Amino acid sequence: MQQFMSKIYQKRRQNLLKEIKNGIILFLGNQNASKNYKDNHYKFRQDSSFLYFFGIDLPGFAAIIDTDSGEDIIFADDFTTEDMIWIGQQPLVKDFAQRCNVKTTQNFNKLNLYLNKCISQKRKIHTLPAYRYHHSFFYHKTFKGNFSPSVELIKAIVKLREIKSDEEIQEIEKACDIGYEMHFSVMKSAKPGVTEHKLALQMEQIALEKAYMPSFKIILSQNGQILHNHSYNETLQQGRLLLVDAGAETNSHYASDFTRVTPVGGKFSTKQKEIYQIVLDANEKAASLIRPDVSFFDIHIAACRIIISGLKTVGIMKGDTDEALAKGAHTLFMPHGLGHMMGLDVHDMENLGEDHVGYSCSIQRSKQFGTAYLRLGKALKSGFVLTNEPGIYFIPMLIYKWKKDGVHKNFINYDKLETKYIDFGGIRLEDDILVTKDGCRLLGKKRLPITIEEVETVSKS
């Protein structure tokens, strides 16, 4: 999958060298992931940083950059003639290297020799965190337990990858357009009697047909209050809310990620409309604030303030809004963050460590329940791509626990909650947004239907 011109990869590596001034940088590409025996594997997914700097989308590759000499080396093995009987004619490693402007290639088993030589010369080896057992095993064997990821390398990569280039934004917009189709198709099909399973497959099919795969396991449930609900066991019932959180990963591996909520049967009840509108107001408020130099933590807080005011209006919350906000009373209803970075990963660079990606020296992660899940808090820059996804959920387990423990009882009307909202479900409304020089813009050709009228129009059709 050669998405960009070979010079782009070289330029990115040159930019990286401006940040890392000493030692060796090691990039481990991914291997095939086996299911029930070695040769029965899942659809291959390359490591995103390997893709970013080398663009080679195949298993069995690794690379190093020597920051002193500036030399890059790709380590991989050519297929044998016997392999090619089974899998057909294949390009050579040097062909792949050429496509990303790397001049030197070596067999994969030379990587260990190379690294051992660096170790014996006491050269610094910069590595990234392990998120697959393949990496853990490799590092464990190579560095004999004497290993920690390079924070310097992590920070350098975040600095490069967090600013999306025009080519990358084009790819993300492709992912958004396919995500649009996935969601639109379900919004139209959310009729009583249809199964969640059928609708989830319908979305997956679009992702597999027009993109590489869904960007993460599709969340599609009438129990939207379960935040990462991955079962599709229910049949749609008139009057319930269907929450769908899903996106596409393009063939170049850029992601989209949207959430919409559709009333099964095509009509929101008054109670549903009231809660829905609060979430939509929070989404719009957040979008109105997104611009360079504003911290996303402050935008998260602004969205939560809208949620508290709204819930006060319908009589679920009470008391002073700012005090409720400071104490985190709203986290009963929104126990997650407003959004996250998005790019080659749907939670972009999550494998590099969320705090390195989403926080900075000046803005550190909150320790408050719920707010601690905010993945992105730091000041925004032009070129960031992120999600904006406020929500309100009625989580029976949490409501009963907090009520029993008397948590924030001055801010929450537990009686009303229990009698009127306990089986409400959950609402989340998520868009994908590019931070621009002087504000932001939604990504994708068209915004997915989001107002009450728009959603009802599509789902009734």
Next chain:
Amino acid sequence: MQQFMSKIYQKRRQNLLKEIKNGIILFLGNQNASKNYKDNHYKFRQDSSFLYFFGIDLPGFAAIIDTDSGEDIIFADDFTTEDMIWIGQQPLVKDFAQRCNVKTTQNFNKLNLYLNKCISQKRKIHTLPAYRYHHSFFYHKTFKGNFSPSVELIKAIVKLREIKSDEEIQEIEKACDIGYEMHFSVMKSAKPGVTEHKLALQMEQIALEKAYMPSFKIILSQNGQILHNHSYNETLQQGRLLLVDAGAETNSHYASDFTRVTPVGGKFSTKQKEIYQIVLDANEKAASLIRPDVSFFDIHIAACRIIISGLKTVGIMKGDTDEALAKGAHTLFMPHGLGHMMGLDVHDMENLGEDHVGYSCSIQRSKQFGTAYLRLGKALKSGFVLTNEPGIYFIPMLIYKWKKDGVHKNFINYDKLETKYIDFGGIRLEDDILVTKDGCRLLGKKRLPITIEEVETVSKS
């Protein structure tokens, strides 16, 4: 996924204890396999032996059996309340243990303590081979490199798992019926102008809708001569042959695996019919020989004899059939084995080592090119489930190489091959078969259309 009654798992463990008389048996269940960061994972696939003995279909489990005390222990962690906000209410580890009649459960981190105690007591610890990096890493850390799989345990498990019970055969037949639907649907849709990609997705969709997933990555190609061709890049052309090798894995994880070849546009040419009929004759000959106590190696050879005779008839091969067979001249056209075991894995127990599964002391793997790929050679028993999949392929790369090197030139008419068959493609015809007390039977409600007339009738419709 609780498929069978809890007593079945206990009985299987008791049967295992009859085979292994000393030490500790360790079963590592699988973990989630990550894609591009830890929490973005593939659809979970449990280890098949773990499923066979414990039936627990979730990540994060391990188990031991103490062969001295007969005690089983399951190691796993309960979800926390905070987890359940994200994923909903979940059963406890002890509930899962109860479902497979295991009385003792411990936290996962106790497994290392337990194993270290066994190591210090110098007790034998029986483990299975690693086929995921997760296993390699676990074994490497726990046994500090001082590790090899237990051949005694492997042989004991093969002895149990190779004989399928009635319950298992029912599950395999479900997989076969879904496999039937997948293939039938493609056979009907193989029209000029349709893309391979669309048809592969159409099959995958049926597997995801009616089963758990395809039992392996679907092979669907007009280039059937590439044995494990996994690209779907072509558009179907009138007159070409579409080879499809695919099956379903049910929710209980039993597999099916069929291959059929359809003429694009619905009509075989005379040349295609000739080759097709030879492969079908080989398939039928093999099926007629499958019964207990016959070695599958001999059946493979009998099928190859049919292929040689047939290719002589059409003028592609020549010379003495038995001599050509002994020398392996036919492996130019069928460079793979006649079949393999099938069950909880589509290549059943391949993770335990092919030679342990498919061969015995008396029948060992051939070293001849092509024949060496035969996965199953040993004498058959009632209760074995296996595939019967002869094929004839015209592999340009191999033909040119053999011709250049003068390989088997007394048995092969290279000129005719090159001028008339070089772009033929490949044909393979595969059924799933149960060895019965006095012979065998095809699995699944109906046999997939296989005669020339049957296939033409479906593909024209």
